Amino acid sequence: MATVTSSADRAPEALWRDEFRHGFGSADAAHAVRTRPTTVAAVEFAADGGDWCTLPERVAALAAHVQRWDSLGAIPENSSEWTYAFGSTPQESRIMALTAAVRVTVPQQILNRQFSCYLQASLDYCCRTRLGEEMEGEEESVNGDEKYLNDALLFNSLRVLGWLRVPRRIFWTEELKLALRRKMKQYVRDVITGDYEASGRFETLRCWKDQTILPWLQSALIISSLTDPEEEQEMERWSQRLQHWLADTYCEVRNEEIFELVADYPDSHEAVLELRYVLQQSNCGSHEFPTLQLPYERLRNALRSALVRRVCHAGATTSQIIDVYIATIKVMRVMDPSDRLLQVVAEPVRLYLQTRLDTVRCITTSLTDADQGGELYEELRRQDAKPLEHVTVDSDDEEEPPTMDWQPRPSIHQPKGTFLETLSTNNNADGDILAMLVSIYGSKDLFVNEYRLMLADKLLASVDYNTDKEVHTLELLKLRFGESSMRNCEVMIKDMDDSKRANTNIQGSLKSRGTTSSTVDAAIISHIFWPTLHSDSLVHHPRIQVKLDDFSTMYANLKNPRKLVWMHQLGTVQLELDVIEDGPNGEPVIMTKEFSCSPLLATLISHFEDRTEWTAEDLSNETGVASHAIKKRMIYWINHRVITVHITPAGVTVYNLATLASHEENDAHGSPQHLASEDDDLHDHTVSISAQQDQEMDVFLSYVVGMLTNLGQLPLKTIHNNLKTFVTGSDVRYDKTPQQLSAFLQNLCRQERLECGPDGMYKLFKK
Secondary structure, eight states, X not given: OOOOEEOSSSOHHHHHHHHHHHOOSSHHHHHHHHTSHHHHHHHHHHTTTTOGGGHHHHHHHHHHHHHHHHTTOSOOTTOOSOSEEOSSSHHHHHHHHHHHHHHHHSOHHHHHHHHHHHHHHHHHHHHHHHHTOOOTTOHHHHHHHHTTOOHHHHHHHHHHHTTTSGGGOTTTHHHHHHHHHHHXXXXXXXXXXXXXXXXXXXXXXXXXXXXXXXXXXXXXXXXXXXXXXXXXXXXHHHHHHHHHHHHHHHHHHHHHTHHHHHHTTTTTHHHHHHHHHHHHHHTTOOTTOTTSXXXXXXXXXXXXXXXXXXXXXXXXXXXXHHHHHHHXXXXXXXXXXXXXXHHHHSHHHHHHHHHOTTHHHHHHHHHHOTTTOHHHHHHHTOTTOOOGGGOOSOGGGOSSOOOTTOOOOOOSOOSSSOHHHHHHHOOOOOOOHHHXXXXXXXXXXXXXXXXXXXXXXXXXXXXXOOOHHHHHHHHXXXXXXXXXXXXXXXXXXXXXXXHHHHHHHHHHHHHHTTOOOOSOOOOOOOTTTSOOBOOOOOOOOHHHHHHHHHHHHHHHHHSTTOOOOOXXXXXOEEEEEEEEEEOTTSOEEEEEEEEEEOHHHHHHHHHTTTOSEEEHHHHHHHHTOOHHHHHHHHHHHHHTTSEEEEEOTTOOEEEEEOOHHHHHHHHHHTOOOOOOOOGGGGGOOSBOHHHHHHHHHHTTHHHHHHHHHHHOSEEHHHHHHHHHXXXXXXXXXXXXXXXXXXXXXXXXXXXTSEEEOTTSEEEEOOO
16 A cells, blocks of 8 residues: 655656656556556547647546546545645645646657647637638638637636646647747738838737737636736736737848848838837847847848848949948948947948959949939938048047047947937947948048049040039039049049130131131140040041141140140041941942041041051051051941951951942852951040059059068068058058059069069069
8 A cells, every 4th residue: 555645845747757667566566556547547648649639638538537536535545546645635636646647658749749739720720710811722621620629628628637827837838839939920921021111010910919819818828807916917928928029020030031121222111110110129038038139139140141142242243232232321220320230230241342343433433423323323412411521430440539538339239128219329420321431441532533533534525525514523522522632623624624715716716717627626634633544656647637736736826835745546536437238128328427436446447548458467557556456446347337358368357448349249258247346445444544553553662662671571461551551641642452452563573573472472573
C-alpha cells in the first residue's frame, strides 16, 4: 500500500515520471501504476495523439474524468490511486496528477503540433466569418476543416482541467502566441504589401485586431465579463501584447520592402510617415521576445543591406545610384531628423560612389541641366538654401574645437518609445542634400572644376552666344559654392559676351567697306581662365584658311595689339552639300542637305572639290592629321552617302566623291557603303579632360617625388593622406580622389619616373 505524501519541492510531472518509469520493480507496483485513473485517462488521450481534428473531444474526455472524480470526494486512506498528493485539496491533486500524466504520456512535440494546428484553423475561420470573406477555390478544404472545430467544447474543457490558469497553461500558451503572431503577419502582409500611397493602414489593422482577434481571444480564455478585476487585467495584458505584436509585425513587413519604399519616394510619403509612427509604437520592446533587435536597428540593417545588394554593383548606373541616395536621405530624415541613422545606412553607398569615375560629373549635370531636371536641379533653386561654408554635415568633422558645454548626441538605441521626441529636440544636422553629396569627396572644388569643364563645352557649342541660362545657373551656384570659387566661370561667360560684340563689330566693319560679310564667327577666350582645350594641329583647306586669316586681320585692327591664336580642330561648320538620297519611288536622287560638322570634317570634304579621288595617306599629308584618324572621320561622310570607299588589291584605302553612277555600281556589286557608326566626332568634348587632369596633377609631382625620396616606397593611401596634409595651406589645394591620384601615379610609371611593385608600393624609378 502506498503512502500518500506531499511534495512541494518537485514538479508533479517529474514525480509522476519517476514512478511511471521506475515503479515497475514488482508486478503489484506495475499493476498499480497502470490501473490508476490518471494513467488510464492519459493513455486514452494519447491513443489518437497524431490528429488535431479530435482534440476537442479528447480534451473533453479528460474533463469528464475530472468531473467524475470530483464526486469521489477525499482520497481513501488505503487508496493506491497515487503515491504523492500534489495539491492542498483532492480535486487539485487529481488535476495536477492528470496533467503530469498527460505530459509524460504524450510527446511534447505532438501535443504542441495539435494545439498549434487547431488554434490556427480556429483563427482562420474566425477571421473569415467576422470579415465576411469568401475563399474562392478553397471552399471544399475550408468546409472540411470547419466541421472539426468546436471552440466551446475545447475551451470549456480546458477551463475544467484548469489549463487556462497561468500556472498550468502548459500545453497551448506558446502555441497560442505563435498562432496569433502568424495570423497577424499573414493579415498585415495582405493589407500593406506594395501599398505605399494610402494612409491609415495601421489604424485599419488596429481595428481588425480589436474587432476580430480580441473577441476570439476572450472566448478562448473563457472571459465572460470584464467586471472581474483579474479578468480585466488579463485582457489588458493581452491587448497590450497584441498591440506590440501588431506594430512589430508591421515594421517587419515594411522592412522587407524598405528599398521599394525609398525608391518610390515621395510617392511613398504617407507610408513613410506611418512607418515612423509605428516604429515609435514598436520601440517599447516586449518581455516575451527579449532577444529581438530594437526596431530602429532592424530598419537600419534592412535598408543598409538592401542598398548594398540593389545599388552598389556595376549593373546600376551612377545617376540611378545618386537618385536612390537622395531618396534615402529624404526618407531617413523623416525617420530620424538628426541624421544618425542616415550616416550608418548610407555609408556603403557613399563609399561606392567614391569609386565611380563619373560621380562628380553626374552630380554636376543633375545640378545644372534643366533638361534632366530632377531632385538636384530643384535643390539648387531652393529659397532657404545656405552656402556650403555654413552647412555642417557631420559635427565630428568640424575644425572648431568643442566648447566646455559640448554634449554628445543621445544613443539611437532608446529602450522606450520617446525616440522621435528626443530626435526633434536634438536636431544638429542642418546639412541639405547638396551638402551631403559634396561631403562624399569632402571638397567642393571637385564640383566647381567639373562645372567649369561642362560650362566650357556648353559655351563653345553655342552658335548664338546666348548665355542667359548659364548666367542664371552661375548666380545660383555662387550662392551655394561662393563667389570666389566661381570667378573663372564668370570670366568664361564674359568672354562669350565680348566675343559676340567683337563679331558684331567685325561684321559691321566689313559691311561699311562694301565687302561681303564674313562667314566666320569666333569665340574669343582668355585661355588663362579656361580649362585646357584640345589643341591638335590641323592644316585647313586653303579656302577655309583664307576666311580665317581675313577674320584675324580685322580683329587685329580692332583690338591692336592683340592677335588671335586659332584652335583649329574646335568649332562647328555649317555646310550645304548635294548628297544621294532615296527618292519617292525608291530610286536614288540628288538632294541638297545641311550638315553641322567639325572643322576637320569640313576640311576633308572641301578637298574633294579640288579632285574627286583621294587616298587616306594623301588626305593625311594635306591636313597634317594621322591617317588612322582620317579613316575614322571619313566614315561620317560615307554613312551620309557623300563619299564612297574601296580598297585596292595593294591594301590602299581610296575615297571617291559619290555620284549616281557610282551609287548604282555599288548597288549592282552589293558593296556595303554604310559602315559602323563612328560619327562621335560631333559629340567630342571641346575640353581635353585628360590634358586638364594632367595639368592639375603636375603641380603635385614635386610633393610626390619629395615624399618618395625622404620616406622611401609608399602605398597609394599613404601618398594620398600625405598630400592632403602637406598641400593644405599652400597656394595649391589638393582635392583629388584616390582614383585620380592612382591614374596620375600610373602615368608617371609609364613615363619611367616611378615604379610600382606587385604589392602596390610606389618608389622612384632607378635607371
